[in-house]
Amino acid sequence: MISKPHVDWFALAPVNSLLVATGIALLCAVLVPRRWRKGTAATVCALGYTAAFGFAVAVYVKSPRPTGVVADAFSRDRLTALATMIVAGVGLLTAAVAYHERAREDHVSEYYALLAAAGSGMAFFVGANNLMTLFLALEWFSISLYILCAIDRDRLGGLEAALKYLVIGSFGSAVLLFGSALVYGATGKLDFTGIAAAGAQHNTLLLFGLAMLIAGLSFKASAAPFHQWTPDVYEGAPTPVTGFMAAATKTAALVVMLRVLVTAFPANAHLWTVALAVISVCSLVVGNFAALVQRGVKRMLAYSSISQAGFMLIGLSANSALGGRALLFYLIPYTAMSIGAFAVVAARERELGVPVTFENMAGFGWERPLFGVAMWAFMLGFAGFPLTGGFVGKFYVFSAAYEHGWTWLVIVGVLATLVSLYYYLGLVRAMFMRRTEDLQLAPIGGSPPREALLQTVTVTCLVVTVGSFFAVQPLIDLCRHAVNSLLF
Amino acid sequence: MTTLLICLPLAAALIVWVLPLNPVSAGSLSLLAALAEVGVWIQLLVRYDFTQGGLQFSERHTWIKDLGVSYHVGVYGFSVWLVGLTVVVMAAAIAYAWWAGRDRARAYMGLMLFLTGAIVGVFVAQDLLLFYAFFEAMLIPLYILVGVWGGPGRLGATLKFVLYTMAGSLLMLAAIVVYGLSKGTFDLVAIGPSSSDWIFLGFVAAFAIKAPLFPLHGWLPDAYRESSPEVAAVLSGVVSKAAAYGFLRIAVTKFPQPTHDFRAPILALAAIGLIYGSLLAFRAPDLRGVVAYSSLAQMGLITMGVFAVNDLGLDGSVLQMVNHGLVSATLFLLAGMVERRTLTGELGRLGGMARGRPALATVLLTAGVIALAVPLSSAFAGEFLILAGVFQRGWGWSVAGAVAIVLAAMYVLRMVSAVLHRDVGPAVSDSALDLRPAELGVTVPLLACLLALSVWPAAITQHSFHGDHGADDVLTQFK
Numbered sequence: 001m002i003s004k005p006h007v008d009w010f011a012l013a014p015v016n017s018l019l020v021a022t023g024i025a026l027l028c029a030v031l032v033p034r035r036w037r038k039g040t041a042a043t044v045c046a047l048g049y050t051a052a053f054g055f056a057v058a059v060y061v062k063s064p065r066p067t068g069v070v071a072d073a074f075s076r077d078r079l080t081a082l083a084t085m086i087v088a089g090v091g092l093l094t095a096a097v098a099y100h101e102r103a104r105e106d107h108v109s110e111y112y113a114l115l116a117a118a119g120s121g122m123a124f125f126v127g128a129n130n131l132m133t134l135f136l137a138l139e140w141f142s143i144s145l146y147i148l149c150a151i152d153r154d155r156l157g158g159l160e161a162a163l164k165y166l167v168i169g170s171f172g173s174a175v176l177l178f179g180s181a182l183v184y185g186a187t188g189k190l191d192f193t194g195i196a197a198a199g200a201q202h203n204t205l206l207l208f209g210l211a212m213l214i215a216g217l218s219f220k221a222s223a224a225p226f227h228q229w230t231p232d233v234y235e236g237a238p239t240p241v242t243g244f245m246a247a248a249t250k251t252a253a254l255v256v257m258l259r260v261l262v263t264a265f266p267a268n269a270h271l272w273t274v275a276l277a278v279i280s281v282c283s284l285v286v287g288n289f290a291a292l293v294q295r296g297v298k299r300m301l302a303y304s305s306i307s308q309a310g311f312m313l314i315g316l317s318a319n320s321a322l323g324g325r326a327l328l329f330y331l332i333p334y335t336a337m338s339i340g341a342f343a344v345v346a347a348r349e350r351e352l353g354v355p356v357t358f359e360n361m362a363g364f365g366w367e368r369p370l371f372g373v374a375m376w377a378f379m380l381g382f383a384g385f386p387l388t389g390g391f392v393g394k395f396y397v398f399s400a401a402y403e404h405g406w407t408w409l410v411i412v413g414v415l416a417t418l419v420s421l422y423y424y425l426g427l428v429r430a431m432f433m434r435r436t437e438d439l440q441l442a443p444i445g446g447s448p449p450r451e452a453l454l455q456t457v458t459v460t461c462l463v464v465t466v467g468s469f470f471a472v473q474p475l476i477d478l479c480r481h482a483v484n485s486l487l488f
Numbered sequence: 489m490t491t492l493l494i495c496l497p498l499a500a501a502l503i504v505w506v507l508p509l510n511p512v513s514a515g516s517l518s519l520l521a522a523l524a525e526v527g528v529w530i531q532l533l534v535r536y537d538f539t540q541g542g543l544q545f546s547e548r549h550t551w552i553k554d555l556g557v558s559y560h561v562g563v564y565g566f567s568v569w570l571v572g573l574t575v576v577v578m579a580a581a582i583a584y585a586w587w588a589g590r591d592r593a594r595a596y597m598g599l600m601l602f603l604t605g606a607i608v609g610v611f612v613a614q615d616l617l618l619f620y621a622f623f624e625a626m627l628i629p630l631y632i633l634v635g636v637w638g639g640p641g642r643l644g645a646t647l648k649f650v651l652y653t654m655a656g657s658l659l660m661l662a663a664i665v666v667y668g669l670s671k672g673t674f675d676l677v678a679i680g681p682s683s684s685d686w687i688f689l690g691f692v693a694a695f696a697i698k699a700p701l702f703p704l705h706g707w708l709p710d711a712y713r714e715s716s717p718e719v720a721a722v723l724s725g726v727v728s729k730a731a732a733y734g735f736l737r738i739a740v741t742k743f744p745q746p747t748h749d750f751r752a753p754i755l756a757l758a759a760i761g762l763i764y765g766s767l768l769a770f771r772a773p774d775l776r777g778v779v780a781y782s783s784l785a786q787m788g789l790i791t792m793g794v795f796a797v798n799d800l801g802l803d804g805s806v807l808q809m810v811n812h813g814l815v816s817a818t819l820f821l822l823a824g825m826v827e828r829r830t831l832t833g834e835l836g837r838l839g840g841m842a843r844g845r846p847a848l849a850t851v852l853l854t855a856g857v858i859a860l861a862v863p864l865s866s867a868f869a870g871e872f873l874i875l876a877g878v879f880q881r882g883w884g885w886s887v888a889g890a891v892a893i894v895l896a897a898m899y900v901l902r903m904v905s906a907v908l909h910r911d912v913g914p915a916v917s918d919s920a921l922d923l924r925p926a927e928l929g930v931t932v933p934l935l936a937c938l939l940a941l942s943v944w945p946a947a948i949t950q951h952s953f954h955g956d957h958g959a960d961d962v963l964t965q966f967k
Contacts, residue, residue, distance in 0.1 A: 391624075402665050402669050407662075418655055433643060
């Protein structure tokens with residue numbers, strides 16, 4: 001008889017509600033008639049995410065003190081809860097964006113099942129408290145995403161994207177796994193606090209392991225120089241999935257990076273802070289300069305997400321409570337802007353039926369003012385303009401870098417922002433400033449479809465983007481309590 | 489009340505954007521809001537206690553507690569005047585835009601109102617981050633206003649404008665982060681002085697580009713030429729004053745030591761800009777070019793006054809900010825009115841417009857005469873004070889200023905005669921009308937303000953700083 005650890009079901013409720021949603025959505029594929037299938041599966045997925053969000057809020061409220069649950073494999077604390085809230089919110093919005101997206105009517109319940117599965121994997125990932133659960137959860141959501149990328153088999157570039165994601169993603173996972181093995185070899189411990197307590201900070205094995213852990217997580221966060229898969233995958237994947245990857249995957253990867261590095265490797269902080277600063281500068285340079293020359297909007301957003309990862313890594317590299325707060329705060333408007341931007345891209349894509357480029361965005365702002373204005377706000381937010389939460393986020397990460405004594409990093413960030421203006425405002429220019437004769441008006445056949453769901457998502461994202469500029473203090477308090485779960 | 493000044497136009501902008509109004513009602517609603525804003529400002533002017541001076545009507549709410557950032561607004565004597573300049577010029581610009589009939593009126597009017605709120609915010613913000621937020625927020629509507637409703641070269645013009653401005657602003661953001669965190673607060677009233685050259689230069693970079701100061705004026709000719717006349721009026725009349733205000737409120741006040749150290753180079757750049765701008769204005773082939781480059785020159789002069797940091801210079805620069813704001817706004821609007829009749833601004837193709845058009849001739853000549861600072865005009869008072877102030881820092885600076893005043897007479901008279909006198913130009917048809925009542929309704933109030941200031945320039949010079957001692961105010965950091 002194996003002795004089973006005590007399971008804190010409440011802490012696992014967000015994960016489990018999404019797992020349940022996955023199961024029910026899968027059953028829809030066989031039990032629900034074809035006509036109702038899409039609606040049912042989408043509703044189940046959305047309900048799963050709503051439940052996960054609700055449970056995460058409850059966990060946040062009821063877990064002022066961090067505890068390890070299920071034999072310390074999973075941490076029940078406010079950091080987990082906040083990250084789960086973000087992921088669940090993103091998932092819910094993605095389900096809404098995806099509703100009218102599906103060109104093919106088959107595999108629709110699998111689509112929503114996988115979406116819920118990916119979300120549950122991420123919810124587990126952000127709470128992972130040892131290297132085993134970390135890797136398990138990473139594979140859990142990655143495999144779901146590989147399939148989601150490829151699920152539209154007749155989509156141009158979809159299979160290529162999925163294959164690329166699979167190969168490079170697996171390579172990233174392998175690096176992470178190898179790193180975990182090295183860390184285990186050096187310390188004999190799997191749980192984060194045990195690794196920190198082992199006192200092996202000068203062990204070469206541990207250092208290699210640490211480097212490989214950072215590399216593996218950077219693959220998922222698509223930070224340069226581990227970003228090569230990003231543009232192709234973002235371009236080839238179905239647009240709602242791209243939005244989900246840009247927002248949720250990055251959130252999960254960065255939060256886990258924060259937890260692992262701060263909890264397991266505090267003694268090596270002098271090394272990993274520098275490593276993260278270097279990765280951040282690489283991401284800022286690569287992301288921004290490559291985005292300058294893109295013509296496809298999704299590719300531009302892909303490179304922009306690389307550069308945004310760079311900004312968030314600035315906060316992470318400060319290795320302070322302020323830096324952690326900066327990262328978590330930044331994630332809130334960032335995820336809203338990403339989902340919103342991809343929702344707008346999806347709207348244009350459905351209207352035209354071709355990949356969206358800067359050229360065929362011409363006039364979009366005037367044709368569909370709601371989407372146009374929202375996209376304008378998202379671009380300003382990415383560029384860190386005031387009246388959007390992106391501004392406060394940038395201000396926070398710069399503050400964190402300065403407090404850490406890295407004024408040079410502030411300057412790099414500022415210059416990167418300047419470069420980024422060209423392409424963010426370039427999209428605004430394309431939407432609003434092209435001459436009437438350049439406009440590619442909507443195809444003949446009446447006005448474009450009214451998509452209430454898409455509009456709701458866009459408005460929600462707009463509200464979060466702008467609201468996080470005004471309601472800074474409540475959100476910061478939320479992030480402060482979350483970061484206090486870690487030992488700074 | 490200060491918050492009302494910021495929020496009234498912003499709320500009006502939202503209403504104009506959201507309600508499905510037709511162009512006429514959108515325009516009239518916007519004009520109404522702009523006039524209401526002027527009314528609120530008059531209230532502020534009446535209720536501000538000039539004998540007491542200092543920060544009044546201040547409001548403060550915590551915004552970001554852990555970094556010491558707050559929503560802190562309030563007005564000083566000189567900010568009252570700058571806010572007044574803003575609301576008056578914006579009302580005139582909105583009225584002209586309404587009359588001229590811009591397409592997509594709701595979007596246009598909403599953006600103009602939004603811009604009003606942002607500019608007022610810059611002049612009343614008493615927190616560094618809030619100041620930065622408003623300073624950047626100005627750029628959001630301007631980008632669209634120039635880029636959508638501008639002339640044929642508008643795309644290049646907006647790109648240049650935004651990249652130039654943001655390069656400066658972002659350096660300022662870095663400076664703000666470093667300055668605020670090192671002092672533990674971002675409150676402009678509470679924060680202590682700093683002697684860091686780098687922080688100072690970060691601020692100066694932003695203001696020098698926005699003003700602009702020579703040699704950072706690369707964006708200016710394109711932006712002023714390609715935007716619609718009322719937007720050019722706002723850009724040169726009001727937005728550039730945000731930079732001069734920044735010099736006065738932040739750069740000079742919070743950085744006494746760097747100001748002292750960098751005075752000579754900054755005064756030199758300002759003087760070069762003054763003379764160079766005047767020469768370019770004299771050589772400019774078109775109407776807008778003349779006004780645009782004269783704006784460069786005048787901003788140089790104002791900067792000289794601020795960096796003289798004595799009572800005369802500071803008084804003069806505040807007066808001249810208001811003067812130049814009103815004059816250049818009037819001239820840009822007039823340029824727009826002339827272009828509307830002739831479809832060109834090229835001086836070579838204009839001429840003889842005074843014949844049969846007495847109103848146009850009178851208005852343009854009056855504005856021109858004030859612009860060239862004839863004695864008894866308010867501009868003369870302002871320029872004289874600045875020259876007297878900067879004289880105390882070295883007679884050479886005053887010589888440069890005096891030379892530029894002569895040049896100003898040359899370029900203004902060249903412009904006036906090229907438009908009004910000489911032979912009738914090929915672009916001027918006999919059917920081109922005199923100024924319409926609506927156009928007079930826009931320009932005459934602006935000129936009336938200028939004439940009132942000419943009669944009583946002390947309205948501003950004696951009511952800008954506490955006890956009429958600007959230098960003391962700067963020394964005590966407006967505490």
